[in-house]
Amino acid sequence: MSTLLSHLSYVAVTSPDVEASVRFYEEQVGLTVVDRIDGAVYLRCWGDYYAYSVVVTPGDQPSMATMAWRTSSAEALDEAVRRIEAAGATGEWVEVHKIGRAYRFTGPWGHSMTLHWDVTRHQSAGAEASVYPDRPSTRSKVAGAPRQLDHVTIAASDVDAFTAWYSEVLGFRHMARTELDEAPISVFSVLTTNEKSHDLGVVLDGSSAAGRINHYAFWVDTREELLIAADVLLENGVAIEYGPSIHGIGEQNFLYYREPSTLRIELNTGGYRNYVPDWEANTWHPSQGSNNFYRNGAMPMSMTESFPPADGPSATEEGVPDEIKGALLNPYAKHGQG
Ligand SMILES: [Fe+2]
Numbered sequence: 001m002s003t004l005l006s007h008l009s010y011v012a013v014t015s016p017d018v019e020a021s022v023r024f025y026e027e028q029v030g031l032t033v034v035d036r037i038d039g040a041v042y043l044r045c046w047g048d049y050y051a052y053s054v055v056v057t058p059g060d061q062p063s064m065a066t067m068a069w070r071t072s073s074a075e076a077l078d079e080a081v082r083r084i085e086a087a088g089a090t091g092e093w094v095e096v097h098k099i100g101r102a103y104r105f106t107g108p109w110g111h112s113m114t115l116h117w118d119v120t121r122h123q124s125a126g127a128e129a130s131v132y133p134d135r136p137s138t139r140s141k142v143a144g145a146p147r148q149l150d151h152v153t154i155a156a157s158d159v160d161a162f163t164a165w166y167s168e169v170l171g172f173r174h175m176a177r178t179e180l181d182e183a184p185i186s187v188f189s190v191l192t193t194n195e196k197s198h199d200l201g202v203v204l205d206g207s208s209a210a211g212r213i214n215h216y217a218f219w220v221d222t223r224e225e226l227l228i229a230a231d232v233l234l235e236n237g238v239a240i241e242y243g244p245s246i247h248g249i250g251e252q253n254f255l256y257y258r259e260p261s262t263l264r265i266e267l268n269t270g271g272y273r274n275y276v277p278d279w280e281a282n283t284w285h286p287s288q289g290s291n292n293f294y295r296n297g298a299m300p301m302s303m304t305e306s307f308p309p310a311d312g313p314s315a316t317e318e319g320v321p322d323e324i325k326g327a328l329l330n331p332y333a334k335h336g337q338g
Helices: 018-029 074-086 159-170 223-235 322-329
Strands: 005-015 032-037 040-044 054-058 063-071 091-096 100-106 112-116 148-156 173-179 186-192 200-204 212-219 240-246 252-258 264-270 282-284
Touching: 005 018, 005 148, 005 212, 018 032, 018 040, 018 054, 063 074, 063 148, 063 212, 074 091, 074 100, 074 112, 074 159, 091 112, 148 159, 148 264, 159 173, 159 186, 159 200, 223 240, 223 252, 223 264
Parallel strands: 005 054, 063 112, 148 200, 173 282, 212 264
Antiparallel strands: 005 063, 032 040, 040 054, 091 100, 100 112, 148 212, 173 186, 186 200, 240 252, 252 264
């Protein structure tokens, strides 16, 4: 299949307190507000090439409103829509702020996805204009501020089926998966539209909720910036949930923390670049350090929380053998692998 999608372009999230979230994105993450329209706030990283990469909208709970990908051409957008509808999903054409025509559909596991070719490129003026032609604006003055949006990781009740659908229908490359040491159950997979290990991740959702997000991530250029960001966040009283450390899968440096809505965000840098068109995904086990390269830091249980928080009994509490219940709830904790 020709490459239909080129990269993740924006993530729209909901927050019970939009202003608190926006203030955090501005002051602690280093994003800039570009527009406020009908309660929605549009923000961008200093190096994002388009008008915005994050939209914060009001909502009762933290959640993902939609995740947007730019296609590789106008024809690729039409082809993607044809394939989505042939696969049994339905969506609609929508007008998106500073994007224009876009196709929005809900995937089989309840995740809203927006595909578009049209964009508005960003070019700052005045004091925010960069001296370098390729930069859309000057580097942020906030220490450790990310250059651009990087990836989104959602939660789905069947990791392998989710991976197969998005690979077969939209042409994502499947790069790696994690299977429990205790049982042949997939708990994590990474997919990509480009040379990165992933711009779409999927974690196992043990609840009956649909369309949940686990986190989304921004890119910083260097490990040193990521460490400075961690330092400054702690000095500012922002708790770090997990990291800094390195993932085994993808080999990126990572740092996880929460914005005021409680939604988890991540800073990422480093990792391999993979251009192999017929790459075959390897299966990792947590004991191999899939999540923590150094195999010495247990992932906190809180990292298994996805958004919005799930109500009712978890699937992991029913019909699951006791010996793998704990591993399902936190597949990385048992081996102290992080
Ligand atoms: Fe991530």
